[in-house]
Structures are given as C-alpha cells and as structure tokens.
Amino acid sequence: MSYAVKEMFLTLQGEGVQAGRRAVFVRFAGCNLWSGREQDRASAICRFCDTDFVGVDGLGGGRFAGAAALVSAVEAFWGESRSERFVVLTGGEPMLQVDDALVDALHAADFFIAIESNGTLAAHPRLDWICISPKAGSEVVQRAGDELKLVWPQAGLDPVDLEDWDFRHHLLQPLDDPQADAHREACIAQVLERPRWRLTLQTHKMLGLR
Numbered sequence: 670m671s672y673a674v675k676e677m678f679l680t681l682q683g684e685g686v687q688a689g690r691r692a693v694f695v696r697f698a699g700c701n702l703w704s705g706r707e708q709d710r711a712s713a714i715c716r717f718c719d720t721d722f723v724g725v726d727g728l729g730g731g732r733f734a735g736a737a738a739l740v741s742a743v744e745a746f747w748g749e750s751r752s753e754r755f756v757v758l759t760g761g762e763p764m765l766q767v768d769d770a771l772v773d774a775l776h777a778a779d780f781f782i783a784i785e786s787n788g789t790l791a792a793h794p795r796l797d798w799i800c801i802s803p804k805a806g807s808e809v810v811q812r813a814g815d816e817l818k819l820v821w822p823q824a825g826l827d828p829v830d831l832e833d834w835d836f837r838h839h840l841l842q843p844l845d846d847p848q849a850d851a852h853r854e855a856c857i858a859q860v861l862e863r864p865r866w867r868l869t870l871q872t873h874k875m876l877g878l879r
C-alpha cells in the first residue's frame with residue numbers, strides 16, 4: 670500500500686523512556702481523533718494536540734508508493750551506520766497506516782521500531798517499542814505495551830484507573846498549553862503521591878530540537 674507522510678526528520682527522541690536516543694521520526698498524516706483543522710478542534714475527541722499532521726507537505730514528507738520507498742527515505746535520514754538504528758513512527762495516528770510490509774522492511778534494514786499511538790487501534794504485533802498515550806473520551810483497545818504516556822491533567826482520566834494496564838513503564842507528561850507551569854507542578858505532585866508513575870518532559874521543546 671502507499672503511505673501519506675507529513676514529515677520525516679533526524680533528531681533525538683524527546684519524550685519517554687527512550688529520551689535522548691538518536692532517531693528518525695516518521696510523522697504519518699491524519700488522525701482518527703481530530704481532523705487537524707483548527708475550526709474542528711473544540712469539537713474533536715482529542716483537543717490539545719501540539720502537532721500539525723495535515724497533508725504531506727512537510728520537510729521530508731510525501732506520498733510513498735510502498736514500504737521499500739519509505740524505508741529508503743528513512744535510511745537516507747539515518748545514514749550509513751548499521752548500529753542502533755532507531756525509527757519512531759508517529760503522526761497523526763500511525764496505526765492508521767502501519768502494516769506488515771512496512772514493519773518487515775524496517776526490520777530488514779535493521780531498525781528498532783518504536784511507535785507513538787493513541788491506542789484506539791491495536792498496535793502492530795511486531796513493533797519493538799509501543800508507547801500508548803490515552804485520550805479522554807476515546808476507547809483505548811491497546812492496554813499493553815512498553816510505556817503508557819499519559820498527558821496530564823486530562824479531565825476524565827485519573828492515573829489511578831490506568832495503574833493496572835499492562836505496561837513496563839507508567840509515565841506522566843505535563844500537558845503543554847498556556848497553563849503548562851501549573852500542569853508540570855500537578856504532575857510532580859502526582860508522582861510524589863503515586864510511585865507507579867514517573868515524570869517525562871518534552872525535552873526536544875526545551876532544547877529547540879524538532
């Protein structure tokens with residue numbers, strides 16, 4: 670199948686347990702919880718998104734005819750070295766497009782494959798690192814994985830209710846909006862109260878990375 674990619678870039682993973690790791694990001698176009706248009710934000714299921722995922726016009730973006738073409742582009746961003754190859758599939762919602770052909774082609778090129786997903790679609794079974802970030806008002810079907818990254822506070826989502834979901838790591842990520850300072854303090858207070866959770870920050874924003 671073909672893939673619609675908003676943008677692709679080499680950076681450091683900014684969030685979560687893999688933060689600091691050199692990574693090629695593939696940002697797929699489109700999401701099932703918001704159209705991406707500002708005029709639809711207030712009526713969307715997910716209303717706090719910090720990302721433009723509409724269209725295929727970003728740097729490194731485009732329509733890729735198949736898995737081989739997409740993996741060639743990922744390899745071009747990574748460079749020659751075969752060691753520690755790391756790709757992060759994000760979006761938008763990547764599970765709308767990730768399929769067997771893409772996962773197998775990335776593995777054949779020696780990539781460790783991480784995904785950033787809202788969990789409303791089952792994650793592909795052969796991914797190497799599954800990060801799920803639940804959204805209030807959505808039905809999360811993917812309740813197992815490597816890291817559960819809860820953007821918080823979110824009205825209607827209490828961290829306590831997610832503590833028994835089957836993840837190796839439970840992380841709170843402060844909601845980035847005009848009240849970000851207060852949200853960061855609220856996350857710190859939660860972590861001090863509930864040792865199941867740890868804090869993760871969006872370090873790429875502090876560092877001026879993409």
Ligand SMILES: C[S@@+](CC[C@H](N)C(=O)[O-])C[C@H]1O[C@@H](n2cnc3c(N)ncnc32)[C@H](O)[C@@H]1O
Pocket residue numbers: 700717718719720759760761762763785786787788801802818820842843844845846
């Ligand atoms: C843009 S989303 C794309 C992947 C997928 N759709 C998802 O929501 O997990 C990437 C990550 O950014 C997080 N995120 C989006 N907007 C945010 C905000 N305003 N503050 C903090 N994290 C945010 C999401 O929860 C998710 O973990």
Ligand SMILES: Nc1nc2[nH]cc(C(=O)O)c2c(=O)[nH]1
Pocket residue numbers: 680681682683684694720759760785873878879
């Ligand atoms: N550097 C960097 N790290 C990230 N981790 C998750 C991101 C995302 O938007 O999915 C992201 C991103 O956009 N940039």
Ligand code: SF4
Pocket residue numbers: 700701702703715716717718719720722760761762787804
């Ligand atoms: S689910 Fe992810 S990509 Fe979709 S609107 Fe929410 S944060 Fe943005």
Ligand SMILES: [Mg+2]
Pocket residue numbers: 719720
């Ligand atoms: Mg981001």
